[in-house]
Amino acid sequence: MKKIDDKLKECLKIIFKKKNIKKINNLKIGSFKAWDSLNHFNLLLQIEKDFKIRFNTNDFSTLTAIKDISKKIRKKIGK
């Protein structure tokens, strides 16, 4: 669980160019100024790359919060 969160944190840092992100569980689209739909898409692609998973078309419209994304990742990688 912690490992997934750490990796997610890294993805967020890359996409939003943040040096420090403390808690990620409550983050969602709009939490940062640059977190618009385009960057959300970039974030999901980054997650796909780093976790070696693939979201389906529907996931892109439903997964808008980190909490849900984290859940989806766990489901996909079977943890």
Place this chain on the structure above:
Amino acid sequence: MSISINLSSTSSLLPENSLWEKENFNVNFEDYGNLFSISKSTNKKFDYEVKVIFVADLIDYNDLDIKKLSFYKKKLSKIIDMIELQSNKNHKNIVYYSFYDQNEFYDKSDDIILLDLKISFEKDINRLLKKKNNVKIICLDKIFSKLGFEKNFDLRNYYVMKSRLSLNGIKNLSNSIFLEAIKKDVRKKVLLLDCDNTLWGGVVGEEGYNKVLLGDEGIGLIYKNFQKVIKKLLKNGILIALVSKNNESDVREILKKNKNMVIKENDIAAMKVNWIEKSKNILELSKELNLGTDSFVFWDDNPIERKKVKLRIKNVTVVDPKKNIEEWPKQLANLDIFETKNVTKEDKIKTHLYKIREDFQNNKKKYNDEIQYLKSINIKVKTHEIDSNNIVRAEQLCNKTNQFNLNLKRLNQNEILRLKKNKNYDLKMLSLKDDYGDHGLVAIYGIYFNKDKFYIDLFAMSCRVLGRYLENWILNQIKNYVRNKKKDLVFAKFKKGPRNNIFKQFLIDNRFNIKDKNGSGIYKMETSNKIEYLEIYEKNR
């Protein structure tokens, strides 16, 4: 370096993605769906303008049938016309295009119509490339086909974010753009080739001229095809020189006698076939051909020789040939570092012209009195106005001359035409003939009249004809032109470049008032100054 990217239609290339971030590059995405948006915002300055055209964005392949074919051909043709119009600017333009449609729900029996459309589009591209040398066009499908379309395109991304490409696709595209942008100053003129196991298989000194591997079958065919690619480069004005550790007589014999040789003796501009270190030979070739080693590309099958050349001459481009020689013809053909666009008459006979230069230099050495010798070779010089027949050569002289060049002013055809129309500007080109042959158009100069002063604004001469004091003759023409206008001074706008010190020396020799021997500046010469060596040209105009 700043790059502007315009896209056809509303497709997205994920502008915020980190794949577009690279040190020293600043990538700007213009308005969506407007390939030509920069033309409106003329205050923006870019080093590179990139257009990415997904033809499937512009044409609904479902709607494509034989009746609408000509309509769509015209539609695409207009885009090429617009690119032609817009590329009149000072920056370089790269256009990427793709005909692939990952949706693929159109009727496959229409593929032949799509092919027809593609051929027509590519014909338009060729037409454009002949006119413009600041435009480069790259077929994305060629890049993508290496890894497979499925990996470069992503249908899900298209439906979610209108991004036709996958992350892989964007990575391949952005890498290609960054690579092209870095390439901007690379312009190679000479291909240096080893002989044994490079031009043919085996060692000619041991096997004999007709026993080496070279022919129409098997490995021999690979070497023959490799030579065919070399021949093509030659036709495009690239010089070929041999640098080989071999007996010269053996190499000359194979060049003369082996019927499978595509490269003939006459195709070779210079030869360094001996047992001396290749790096020494290359430096000598640089002197003989009067070209910097940075314009050389070295191809040798032997990795030790390659390493030695790399270590000793830093700016020679050393190609590492692929392990499997069957890849070589393709590798050489795709090197994409040679200057081959806009081939002029002079390019086509370049090898011949360089041979003339070699003979000239050798004979000059034999004579004790240089001027008497130059007088004896019947040099004839002719002044030319610039027109549509020679404008490509004018552009070439401005852009390719690095050594004997006053200020490295790189003008394109439109800028040259503008200067020609300017009443305060006198622009001329010169051609030269002598007993060694017709050298073609070899120099360009421009005199600019501004605020009561005459400036030499442009002066570039091909180094092939150095040693004939043609530069003195040209300076005298300029001097007389200014004197006829009742002025006592000629000004020259000198700009220092990496290799044009020879021009500065020319100004010093002709008593321009140069104080700072290192830097750029505007220097003057009195029109009463007597210019030397004009007697060479006295009888022969």
